[in-house]
Amino acid sequence: MRMLPKRDLAAELIDVKWFQKAPFKKEMTLDEMLEDLSKSSDFVTYHNKRSAISYTIIYFASIIDPAQLHRNVLPKLNECEMKSLEELESKIPIQNLEITSDAKKIQERLMNGYLAVRLSNDSNVLLMDLSLTKSRDLSAPEIEFSVMGPKEGLIEDLQTNMNLIRRRIPHPKLRMKQVTIGTVSKTKVIVIYIEDIASEQNVNTVMQRLEDIDFDIIADSSFLGQMLEDNSFSVFPQMIDTERTDRITGHLNYGAITILAEGSSNALIGPINFGQLLVSFEDYYLGWNIASFFRIIRMFSIIMSIVATPLYVAVLTYHFELFPSKLLATLISSRSDIPFIPVIEVLFLEITIDLLREAGARMPSKVGQTLGIVGGIVIGTAAVEASLTSNILLIIVALSALASFTTPVYRMTNTIRFLRYPLILFAHFLGLIGIALFSLFVLVHLIRLTSFGSPYLAPLYPPRLMDWYDSFFRLPYVMQKKRAHFFRTEKVSRFLDKKEKKRNSLDFDEQ
């Protein structure tokens, strides 16, 4: 049992020990194992008696490459007079050859598309890699769309993904470490980091937590994300799921760690802080001033998206007098026919929007567009005309739904939508004070939250002014001399500081 790093009460309650490995060992002999495997119909055991020394080839027909088998293996097996596996090993033109008698290892290899050759009934077998992987072609990122910048997204094939990343960072210190996780799925998981830049402590934390995971299936990297998180009670993402290779590259360079999983087209990036959830990688392709402006807009849109409808509830339930009389008149006239109290009215519309969104996400894209029209225009207009909601509320709800989609990280969008509901209820019961109290709760939660042990609200709290150059706004690259303190990197400087900068002493109209 490993010692967990210092954790808070909430995390202690649902300790990660649930997913930790228990010691488990059961030995099988080679023959038992083969007999067991032969219960599958795609398992092939071909015994050839006609050659000089009789041999058996064993493989899963569904996962090996038949072309390679016929071209490179079978001819060699039949033409030569081989006496031992070692001799055969030297003749077969395939990489990844090995001789072993370890039943468990043989089983593992067979399951991964290896072919085993066995002479008479020798306990040693020769394993060769004939695996065949089918995957789709590269395509543009679909979730994290961008106008500028590379249109290259990860796909489900691990080898391709590793290739994409290493091609972007041909650095000798780029490390890729493999861990196999999942008692059923045996998923290959790759941890990627740059050795000099990423902090050793973070790497160790990630490796340790990954190795301790005991779970049956890892269908996607997001499974790992939830098991690695510091506080799995939190609704805030503590790692970024991304499919953009440029984003991965950027974060690796800052000192973050990336985790890839076989069969998943999303990589996980950590540690992260709250500010990074506002970062679209496109920000780095635009000018710094434009990018900063958009980040601030995103920040406001998050706040507006969470707070807009609760404010409506609070003000119309308790604090009419907050509004100037002219505005109040408009509001009242639009609400005069509505039979519900504000909270019901708001919940009705908010849930409608969420239904639309859920339905849209599950529908094929062609039907999805129709759905948008039906939902947005027909239901919206009809609800107002039937005086179920006021049209002012319709505007507010639509705006806040729109604002929630400006967040570049998909998981954060969900968080925003989720947070709105408790806030609406608090606003209903305690008005503005309810909103303030719930905001305080979220604030305290964020102060306490960590990502791989790094504070979530950094560089805001604990305050580190040096890290601010790339958080809620972005300064020009010239001013991004240092990597953020947040990643605890040892190699701080990003480029040489040319101290003897030329003073700009020229006046206007001079050269």
Next chain:
Amino acid sequence: MENNRKKDLLVSSFLVMFIIHSNQVGVGILGFPRYITQYTEQDAWIVVIITGLIFHVFVWMMYVILGDDNEDIIDLHKKWFGSWIGGFLNILFMLYMLLGAVIVLRTSIEVIQAWMFPELQTWIPAIMYLLLTYYVLAGGFRTVVGVSFFGVILPIWLITTAVSPAKFSSFTNLLPVFDHSLKEFAMGIKQMTLSYLGAEILLFAYPFLKNPKKSRIWAHLGIMGTTVIYLIVMVISIAFYSDEQLQQTIWSTLVSWKMVELPFVERFEYIGITFWCFVIFPNLCLYIWAATRIGKKTLHIKQKHFSIVLLFLVFLACVMIATREQIDMLNTVTASIGTYFFYIYVPIIFLYSVIRRRVTR
């Protein structure tokens, strides 16, 4: 000298500025001008400055008392006076901290009741605040400091609202300057002390600073920040209200927020009070945190369990205090305890520590 405590528990030295400042500014700022102008009328702003300067002296004294050994006042009491008398002093301190927490919580709920929800039962916001406080305490001192940091940063923009009443003020109200006797000034300073209370949190927070010796300048800056904010509020209050008006207005700052005009907002004080929740909260957390530290070190009860007991006590006290008169009385009591603490206890223990260190050397 570097601090040897476990690094993860410490906070940067400059944060002491936010700790002190956030613990000083609380409900008092919403209504303090009335109490000061009772004695010194238009000269009240001078009282603000003088009291601020006096507190700079107190901060200096506290640093001398705390010395170089990364000990808080709880350890020092025990070391200097033995576990019985020291323990007794610590318990007194704990009661004082609890009183601070009660008064902050109850007065802030009173503001909410008076301005926004006249029908609201006291226990509802009280229980919410105290549950939140437990959540903060469970996160350790770093979280407490985080709350005080944001308790200063988030509502700081409220200071800009002073512009609106300023437009309707006549600053000639501030004249004539120095028109009161020393005695009147002294009375004003005594009243003003209540608003400056809270700096004593330094005595507890000190060993949690990464570099306590270097934090001195930041502690003084914290006091200075408080003085500046109080000064702005005081000057605006004197200039905006006539003397009789001010005497009749309990929450003068709140009322002056009525002058704020925004296209969307008619009654700005609602928004002000909403943001005020962020100002109140650090006071509560810091006071109860300090009380749990005393419980841990003197009574040897884990902070984990003791905080629940304390929160429950604070809750009971808050619910039992019902009327405006009781709240006012509680304020007066706390003011006099705080005054005795700073003007008598701190100088005495300051002299004691100086003499004792001379002798032992």
